[in-house]
Amino acid sequence: MSTASPLIIALDYASLDAALCMADRLDPSRCRLKVGKELFTRSGPDVLDALHGRGFEVFLDLKFHDIPATVAGAVQAAAEQGVWMVNVHAAGGRRMMEAARSRLDTHGLVTHLIAVTVLTSMEADDLAEVGVNASPAEQVERLAQLAFDSGMDGVVCSAQEAAALRTRCGDDFLKVTPGIRPSFADAFDQRRIMTPAKAMAAGSTHLVVGRPVTQAADPMAALAAIESELA
Numbered sequence: 403m404s405t406a407s408p409l410i411i412a413l414d415y416a417s418l419d420a421a422l423c424m425a426d427r428l429d430p431s432r433c434r435l436k437v438g439k440e441l442f443t444r445s446g447p448d449v450l451d452a453l454h455g456r457g458f459e460v461f462l463d464l465k466f467h468d469i470p471a472t473v474a475g476a477v478q479a480a481a482e483q484g485v486w487m488v489n490v491h492a493a494g495g496r497r498m499m500e501a502a503r504s505r506l507d508t509h510g511l512v513t514h515l516i517a518v519t520v521l522t523s524m525e526a527d528d529l530a531e532v533g534v535n536a537s538p539a540e541q542v543e544r545l546a547q548l549a550f551d552s553g554m555d556g557v558v559c560s561a562q563e564a565a566a567l568r569t570r571c572g573d574d575f576l577k578v579t580p581g582i583r584p585s586f587a588d589a590f591d592q593r594r595i596m597t598p599a600k601a602m603a604a605g606s607t608h609l610v611v612g613r614p615v616t617q618a619a620d621p622m623a624a625l626a627a628i629e630s631e632l633a
């Protein structure tokens with residue numbers, strides 16, 4: 403089932419059972435689901451079949467970052483399992499992203515292919531420690547332009563950079579923004595955060611929300627509160 407909702411709920415769980423327990427409380431007409439490294443490493447592709455069987459569109463968030471041939475093969479494998487969206491790290495470079503793009507196109511695979519720019523958990527000091535002497539905003543713009551030029555359908559960035567990317571890359575270029583924190587939620591380990599309504603106003607096309615929903619005492623009430631912040 404396809405949904406008009408911009409919400410993507412991150413199923414960051416340590417077991418398939420726990421993830422499906424949450425999925426069974428959610429509604430595929432109100433959100434998409436994201437499967438990340440912890441859950442996929444534990445469950446393997448079974449989780450994708452289980453979520454597709456329940457009618458959800460799935461963002462497989464494995465952030466591939468490797469040599470071009472390896473990433474192209476991984477992206478193809480993800481797309482052939484029917485996921486709605488898959489991601490790579492833009493820092494893997496132009497040839498890596500172009501190889502992934504070309505592999506999907508050659509096989510007629512329509513999965514959205516997006517690139518992670520600068521993780522929303524990172525600030526300027528973190529970038530400096532890995533040898534990047536630019537602000538997060540500057541580095542996001544640089545990597546987003548590279549992702550755009552390399553044929554990506556969009557990027558993962560923080561909502562704080564969404565407006566600049568809308569100007570640079572247009573409305574159709576997807577801006578998938580984690581680090582979304584509704585007014586009632588803790589930041590946890592996120593650094594570059596924004597509320598759902600402000601993130602949409604800034605130009606986000608999709609909002610990734612994890613713990614504010616999955617660790618809420620009443621996840622469905624938390625989801626409804628986010629929807630009402632967006633209304």
Ligand SMILES: O=C(O)c1cc(=O)[nH]c(=O)n1[C@@H]1O[C@H](COP(=O)(O)O)[C@@H](O)[C@H]1O
Pocket residue numbers: 412414438463465489518520521522523558559580581582590592610611612613614
């Ligand atoms: O690619 C991602 O989804 C991602 C990129 C990024 O820069 N920051 C980020 O938090 N994420 C993911 O988004 C989710 C955010 O979860 P919460 O912080 O619990 O809302 C996690 O599953 C992260 O893996």
